[in-house]
Amino acid sequence: MSERPTLLSLATRPRVVKSSLAVAAVVGTVLNLINQGDAAANGHELVLWKILLTYCVPYCVSTYGAVMALRNAEKER
Numbered sequence: 001m002s003e004r005p006t007l008l009s010l011a012t013r014p015r016v017v018k019s020s021l022a023v024a025a026v027v028g029t030v031l032n033l034i035n036q037g038d039a040a041a042n043g044h045e046l047v048l049w050k051i052l053l054t055y056c057v058p059y060c061v062s063t064y065g066a067v068m069a070l071r072n073a074e075k076e077r
């Protein structure tokens with residue numbers, strides 16, 4: 001019987017990282033436009049930590065979903 005992969009090894013698979021980055025780029029951009037679009041349009045200063053967090057959250061959620069799907073697929077084998 002083979003050893004079960006760790007959550008970190010699943011989360012850092014190139015396919016998972018690439019997919020999560022794509023989701024974070026799209027969702028993070030939409031959320032940043034919603035959250036800070038008015039400030040940008042009016043020439044106000046944007047809050048960097050909010051921008052970064054807004055991209056980080058969908059990346060983490062997407063990675064979590066992919067890791068859980070891979071882990072469940074491993075269990076079914």
